[in-house]
Amino acid sequence: MMAVIPATWDMYDLIQGVLQAPWYHMVFEVALVLLIMKIYYSQSFSPDKTVLTEKEKETLVAEWVPEPLAPEVPDDHPILVGMDKYCIEGQNGKYVKVNGKSCINLATFNFLSMVGRKEIEDVALQALKVYGVGSCGPRGFYGTMDVHIQLEEDLAKFMVCEEAILYSYGFATIASAIPAYSKRGDIIYVDENVGFAVQKGLTASRSNIRWFRHNDMEHLEQLLIEQSRLDKKNPKKAKVTRRFIVVEGLYLNSGDICPLPKLVELKWKYKVRIFLEETMSFGVLGATGRGVTEHFEISPDHIDLISCSLENAFGSTGGFCCGKKFIIDHQRLSGLGYCFSASQPPMLASAAIQALKILQDKPHMLVDLRENSEKFHEKLKGIPDIAVVGDPISPIKHLVLAEPAGDPGLDIRTLEMVVDTAMNESVALTVARYLEPEEHLPKGPSIRLSVNCELTQDEITRSVEVIQRSFQTVLQKLRTRSPEVSSPLESVQQDKKSEVASR
Incomplete structure (x- = not known):
């Protein structure tokens, strides 16, 4: 009992403290106590519980459509198509065998030809x-x-x-x-x-x-x-x-x-x-x-x-x-x-x-790589209708259309046709690919070319000639489209349907 009721002197100090407190302090405390009591004794809100019949439950379950785990990818997505079109057999060296055809490899980053040593x-x-x-x-x-x-x-x-x-x-x-x-x-x-x-x-x-x-x-x-x-x-x-x-x-x-x-x-x-x-x-x-x-x-x-x-x-x-x-x-x-x-x-x-x-x-490999990169750069600059992006000593080159169509999808398809044409002449190229929705900035369509230190002068010359012919063939085909095709895009779409049908 003594633990609950304070001593006489303590009680006196408590009463004096209450009496000396400002009036607004007392009002606030009284209002706070009343609010707490109101909340404590008030009835909590309880919404009416909806009870569904078995038939209603079955209807809701039948109508529910789950959200897809990932966005749908079209069957003709370029990367999926490319995986089927360009199946590699053997090593990715200076030469690469694509669907049974041996090609000069200008697509992978085997700069020093370490693959296959x-x-x-x-x-x-x-x-x-x-x-x-x-x-x-x-x-x-x-x-x-x-x-x-x-x-x-x-x-x-x-x-x-x-x-x-x-x-x-x-x-x-x-x-x-x-x-x-x-x-x-x-x-x-x-x-x-x-x-x-x-x-x-x-x-x-x-x-x-x-x-x-x-x-x-x-x-x-x-x-x-x-x-x-x-x-x-x-x-x-x-x-x-x-x-x-x-x-x-x-x-x-x-x-x-x-x-x-x-x-x-x-x-x-x-x-x-x-x-x-x-x-x-x-x-x-x-x-x-x-x-x-x-x-x-x-x-x-x-x-x-x-x-x-x-x-x-x-x-x-x-x-x-x-x-x-x-x-x-x-x-x-x-x-x-x-x-x-x-x-x-x-x-x-x-x-x-x-x-x-x-x-x-063998540090001379670096000298060979640099010389081959410069030779490639100089020769590629002479190809009409394209621009070469990259430092001359860089083994990575990007080939872009000098006059893009303004539609990235059309430009990518045009470059894909160039890659396919070069593949027919045994030169392996690749269109640069990006995860567009997640990239910080959209990247312009280009063919990315990688130089190898073991390429000979004849192989460099032949590769550039094939690239030039491929661009000329594709661009000429788009410029001289048939009368029933009203735009280059339709021409490209027709070629794409033919390729899919042939595959």
């Missing part, structure tokens, strides 16, 4: 007998093998960096690296022409994205200046906001090389970090194939993170990042593709080690 195949077979096919575990859970550590050490030494980290999937490399460092509230300045893997990494980071025009350093600096002004207005927020520039060394979507010297200048001027995606430039640019840093003779120490792929010039699979030790160690704990994916198959890690040795022993 006997010394790589022998090493891979030896590793297969020792380690088996796969690792069946992430790197942190019994998925790390001695060949993974050796490959990371070799790549770090080759790239003149402190450490390297190996991923089992090339696409996941940069897509995992970006969100490992950049988080919500941070700012990323990105070239609008970056590839889809970079775009997925940006989405996963949930950072604030600032797009700048392709290779336009003036536009990038304008964005940096604008942000500097905002930082001065809110220095407290600026202190905890990290800033990154993400670019590609050699752009897959255009064949252009990034202006790295200017980027490094802006990095130090505005205190930002640079992430360099070298999927296409690794093993391609530079005197020894180290990429765009070596091409411009810039120390890798000026780049905060370099991401590369082993799936193109090296003919293996997977990718890697390299840089300072503390930066790479952070990825071992935060890189999703590293932490949660099975490690690279040891057989393919061994193949990559051997490919790196071959590149170091």
